[in-house]
Amino acid sequence: MSVPGAPTAKEKKYDRQLRLWGAGGQEALETAHILLINATAAGTETLKNLVLPGIGRFTIVDNAAVTDEDLGTNFFLDDNSIGLSRAQKTCELLCELNPEVQGHFINDTIENILKSAPEKLKDFTIVIATGDIPTATLLSLDSILYPLGIPIFAVRCVGFTMTCRLALSEHPIVETHPASTVDLRLFNPFPELAALVDEKASSMDDKEKMTTHEHGHLPYVLILLQALQEWRSTHDNNPPSNYSQKNEFKSLLRSKMWNADEENFEEAIAAVLPHFNVPSIPSDTKAIFQDEKCTNLTKESTSFWIVARAIKDFTEKNDGLLPLPGALPDMKAESKDYIRLQNTYKAKARADLAVVVGIVKDLLVGLGRGSGEIAESEVETFCKHAGYIKLIRGRSLNAEYEQSPRAQVISSDLSDPTSLIHYYLGLRAYEAFISDEGNTQRTAPGAEDPIVDTDAGKLNKHVTELLDKLSITHSPELLEGTEKAIGEIVRAGGGELHNIASLTGGIVAQEVIKVITKQYITMNNTVVFDGISSRSQVYQL
Amino acid sequence: MATTTVLTTESPDRWKYLNNILTRRGPYSDETFEPGDEPKAFLADLKILVIGAGGLGCEILKNLALSGFKDIHVIDMDTIDISNLNRQFLFREADVGKSKAEVAAAFVMKRVRGVKITPFNCAIQDKDDEYYKQFKIVVCGLDSVEARRWINATLVNLVGEETLIPLIDGGTEGFKGQARVILPTISCCYECTLDMLTPRAAVPLCTLASIPRQPAHCIEWASVIQWPKEKGDLKIDMDDPEHVTWLYTKALGRAKEFNIPGVTYAMTQGVIKNIIPAIASTNAIVAASCCNEALKIATTASPYLDNYMMYTGDESVYTFTFQHDKKDDCPVCGNLPQDLAVDPESTLEQLMEKLQERPETTLKKPSLRTSTKSLYLQAPKQLEEQTRPNLEKQLKELMEPGDELSISDPGMPFNLRFIISFSS
Numbered sequence: 009m010s011v012p013g014a015p016t017a018k019e020k021k022y023d024r025q026l027r028l029w030g031a032g033g034q035e036a037l038e039t040a041h042i043l044l045i046n047a048t049a050a051g052t053e054t055l056k057n058l059v060l061p062g063i064g065r066f067t068i069v070d071n072a073a074v075t076d077e078d079l080g081t082n083f084f085l086d087d088n089s090i091g092l093s094r095a096q097k098t099c100e101l102l103c104e105l106n107p108e109v110q111g112h113f114i115n116d117t118i119e120n121i122l123k124s125a126p127e128k129l130k131d132f133t134i135v136i137a138t139g140d141i142p143t144a145t146l147l148s149l150d151s152i153l154y155p156l157g158i159p160i161f162a163v164r165c166v167g168f169t170m171t172c173r174l175a176l177s178e179h180p181i182v183e184t185h186p187a188s189t190v191d192l193r194l195f196n197p198f199p200e201l202a203a204l205v206d207e208k209a210s211s212m213d214d215k216e217k218m219t220t221h222e223h224g225h226l227p228y229v230l231i232l233l234q235a236l237q238e239w240r241s242t243h244d245n246n247p248p249s250n251y252s253q254k255n256e257f258k259s260l261l262r263s264k265m266w267n268a269d270e271e272n273f274e275e276a277i278a279a280v281l282p283h284f285n286v287p288s289i290p291s292d293t294k295a296i297f298q299d300e301k302c303t304n305l306t307k308e309s310t311s312f313w314i315v316a317r318a319i320k321d322f323t324e325k326n327d328g329l330l331p332l333p334g335a336l337p338d339m340k341a342e343s344k345d346y347i348r349l350q351n352t353y354k355a356k357a358r359a360d361l362a363v364v365v366g367i368v369k370d371l372l373v374g375l376g377r378g379s380g381e382i383a384e385s386e387v388e389t390f391c392k393h394a395g396y397i398k399l400i401r402g403r404s405l406n407a408e409y410e411q412s413p414r415a416q417v418i419s420s421d422l423s424d425p426t427s428l429i430h431y432y433l434g435l436r437a438y439e440a441f442i443s444d445e446g447n448t449q450r451t452a453p454g455a456e457d458p459i460v461d462t463d464a465g466k467l468n469k470h471v472t473e474l475l476d477k478l479s480i481t482h483s484p485e486l487l488e489g490t491e492k493a494i495g496e497i498v499r500a501g502g503g504e505l506h507n508i509a510s511l512t513g514g515i516v517a518q519e520v521i522k523v524i525t526k527q528y529i530t531m532n533n534t535v536v537f538d539g540i541s542s543r544s545q546v547y548q549l
Numbered sequence: 550m551a552t553t554t555v556l557t558t559e560s561p562d563r564w565k566y567l568n569n570i571l572t573r574r575g576p577y578s579d580e581t582f583e584p585g586d587e588p589k590a591f592l593a594d595l596k597i598l599v600i601g602a603g604g605l606g607c608e609i610l611k612n613l614a615l616s617g618f619k620d621i622h623v624i625d626m627d628t629i630d631i632s633n634l635n636r637q638f639l640f641r642e643a644d645v646g647k648s649k650a651e652v653a654a655a656f657v658m659k660r661v662r663g664v665k666i667t668p669f670n671c672a673i674q675d676k677d678d679e680y681y682k683q684f685k686i687v688v689c690g691l692d693s694v695e696a697r698r699w700i701n702a703t704l705v706n707l708v709g710e711e712t713l714i715p716l717i718d719g720g721t722e723g724f725k726g727q728a729r730v731i732l733p734t735i736s737c738c739y740e741c742t743l744d745m746l747t748p749r750a751a752v753p754l755c756t757l758a759s760i761p762r763q764p765a766h767c768i769e770w771a772s773v774i775q776w777p778k779e780k781g782d783l784k785i786d787m788d789d790p791e792h793v794t795w796l797y798t799k800a801l802g803r804a805k806e807f808n809i810p811g812v813t814y815a816m817t818q819g820v821i822k823n824i825i826p827a828i829a830s831t832n833a834i835v836a837a838s839c840c841n842e843a844l845k846i847a848t849t850a851s852p853y854l855d856n857y858m859m860y861t862g863d864e865s866v867y868t869f870t871f872q873h874d875k876k877d878d879c880p881v882c883g884n885l886p887q888d889l890a891v892d893p894e895s896t897l898e899q900l901m902e903k904l905q906e907r908p909e910t911t912l913k914k915p916s917l918r919t920s921t922k923s924l925y926l927q928a929p930k931q932l933e934e935q936t937r938p939n940l941e942k943q944l945k946e947l948m949e950p951g952d953e954l955s956i957s958d959p960g961m962p963f964n965l966r967f968i969i970s971f972s973s
Contacts, residue, residue: 013797024636024827026815027815057830057833060636060829076565077562080565087662457572492577496577499573499574499575500566500570503566507841510611510840511838514835515834518830518831529863531865541854541870542838542854543870
């Protein structure tokens with residue numbers, strides 16, 4: 009059967025996700041290569057959630073042999089795996105999930121790779137570090153990867169608790185998937201739109217010139233624009249600006265109805281509050297325009313900054329207005345009138361796009377680069393989302409651990425015993441415990457019953473040391489929540505609970521997908537989840 | 550049914566980490582929690598039911614098996630489709646067309662030694678109260694509002710001196726999802742929260758018939774108007790590519806006629822099947838949260854969710870955990886009727902159409918009664934014929950303000966009750 013437009017086998021298989029990130033996002037996933045350090049349950053579950061949607065390749069680095077304990081938490085191992093390479097066995101069972109994905113494994117420690125072949129790390133799109141990795145190793149990885157722009161997800165999953173720290177250097181997002189990109193230009197109609205209002209709606213109050221049917225099918229955008237003209241003529245040419253004026257305007261609209269069931273007028277009245285806004289450039293977009301990378305383009309500037317600059321230049325010549333996205337919501341209207349209105353917006357969007365494309369070309373030539381380096385489709389996507397773009401500037405792990413920790417974030421939450429910052433502190437203490445030079449076996453706190461309380465004491469000490477280092481005032485009362493968090497952490501004895509590992513795999517995979525596809529808005533930079541109260545919190549540390 | 554032999558030759562180390570939680574008290578553990586062998590044994594003996602073996606169900610079965618549950622039932626009437634494979638990780642291409650419940654159960658039993666999973670390839674409505682009574686917990690991973698309402702009402706009706714079966718329910722859409730714990734008659738039930746669902750924005754028939762403006766209008770025209778006109782009584786099979794292609798071609802022709810851009814095959818499928826985007830990672834989050842609650846409820850090792858968690862992943866990571874209130878006038882777990890203002894001039898038929906627009910009153914074949922008379926009954930046939938003339942009558946002829954209106958439906962094991970008032 010060959011119907012034009014019918015889906016391919018791949019489109020059928022990936023249908024439910026293509027509806028979220030489209031062919032562009034899928035392409036980005038299929039060319040990505042993920043490194044997982046340690047095939048823990050959380051790490052393996054993360055990969056499961058990336059293999060299923062068709063990530064290009066993954067590599068697992070792990071030198072552990074499969075134990076019975078692994079079988080109690082990790083679904084991608086079975087009875088036949090015991091004693092064999094954990095990297096190999098999880099790789100094999102994960103590969104069964106999707107024949108299109110290539111899985112590799114390295115039966116070694118990440119420390120050995122850092123020592124013998126650190127250049128290998130450059131091949132990866134993203135690195136996910138799980139399991140009991142000591143601080144020194146994390147920071148070495150960060151020193152190599154962060155400058156290269158390779159994001160690291162440092163994941164810790166113990167008992168009912170998890171954290172994920174994302175070290176992401178610069179991450180611009182164009183396709184943020186806002187609920188709507190509609191900009192009706194009601195307060196500043198462009199000439200073609202104003203002309204359409206004159207033609208279609210100027211006799212809106214004249215029963216001689218308009219039939220009841222025509223009146224009941226006038227698109228609400230035209231009704232609003234026509235009524236605004238009338239309003240402005242009695243209000244110093246100003247549109248309704250405050251709540252009471254907007255309500256007055258609604259009454260004006262109501263007075264123009266010819267009978268009580270004109271849905272188009274009801275739609276116009278409902279559109280007043282959401283669409284009567286003074287045009288302005290949203291703060292995120294403004295910050296990007298003012299960013300040094302936007303104002304000072306160089307030969308090395310990425311296409312994001314060049315297009316951002318082109319749009320900035322465009323708005324400066326366009327009364328501070330961004331390019332028109334061109335979307336129009338559905339509204340009661342005759343088909344031909346709606347389509348004509350839609351085409352009026354689309355034509356203006358195309359015209360704005362053409363101007364921006366021209367500026368992009370000039371900028372590229374000015375930088376000594378080829379004028380066709382940036383595809384028009386990329387500029388078009390940018391123009392449609394210009395009011396919704398985001399730039400995430402993360403922080404390296406080294407910055408958090410060594411240079412200038414954001415102590416304020418921690419201290420402001422410390423006095424709240426229900427805050428999840430206590431789990432963050434508890435897990436930092438956990439990391440300090442396994443990183444301790446005396447702990448050569450990297451034994452987890454609470455590993456054996458008799459030492460649970462002693463280890464809890466050690467973790468509490470690590471927390472106070474950390475707080476002292478950050479010059480954060482603390483007291484036993486302030487640390488009540490932390491002490492409880494530590495109680496939970498040592499209770500688990502360093503083990504993963506499958507549910508929390510699986511949940512972690514879901515959260516981390518979502519973030520990985522957002523980073524790779526450059527779509528939706530990525531978390532910045534630490535998420536903590538507590539499975540006892542079923543709550544999460546994001547901290548910028 | 551033949552009894553299944555369960556292999557129990559496990560190393561004691563296998564459940565070491567789970568056991569840490571069960572043999573040690575945590576700072577947040579309930580006072581009644583007694584760490585030790587008891588919660589372990591309890592978990593192994595407890596019968597738990599999973600409804601749905603799809604995106605959430607596959608995850609739930611895996612999670613329960615790795616949480617120490619040993620006696621699991623699963624019900625799902627669906628068969629495996631190619632578009633399931635991007636997230637339903639217990640299925641392979643060779644499984645397409647087979648029963649989801651059976652394939653999922655077999656896979657998890659093979660992978661996790663010592664767990665017994667009993668699959669049922671049927672509708673939940675095929676099982677009776679005695680069947681549901683045997684479970685201590687029910688975990689739901691469904692994509693249908695109707696099925697959720699049914700199992701919710703069934704479990705509420707089962708509440709008695711000896712029976713109270715917690716219902717743990719999960720749902721996802723794209724990067725978002727929710728997990729919730731329902732203690733029937735104690736905390737808010739599924740029906741209490743139906744108004745959280747967005748009402749269906751139904752496109753008026755006249756728009757479809759004469760003034761289409763959107764690609765979706767053309768697609769709905771093809772399925773709602775053109776299909777019955779040209780194909781008569783033949784029902785549309787959303788999974789039959791020939792049917793979808795027919796609708797797509799018709800919709801495309803309609804769109805061309807009205808100069809409407811944007812009709813695609815994928816959109817045609819999306820509109821007629823009401824497809825909701827679904828990915829493995831969101832299912833993982835929601836299913837894991839549900840099973841985490843199941844483990845906590847079964848063992849009392851830590852406090853459980855009271856009673857709702859929403860997860861939003863499309864903008865950073867955001868959870869909203871809150872206690873949703875129980876509704877006193879909930880038709881399932883409350884005891885008070887709801888208020889309903891009706892236009893006395895409108896007809897009974899118009900009232901029935903209006904009820905269809907609200908999620909909490911969307912029913913398949915509703916029958917309406919007041920305390921004194923039957924207004925409209927769908928069955929038996931004689932009564933339907935007898936009450937049919939009432940459909941044309943104005944409400945003021947049929948009822949008075951203050952009357953109690955009761956609506957029943959064969960798909961729902963409960964009645965909706967309303968106190969009528971007349972709006973001007």
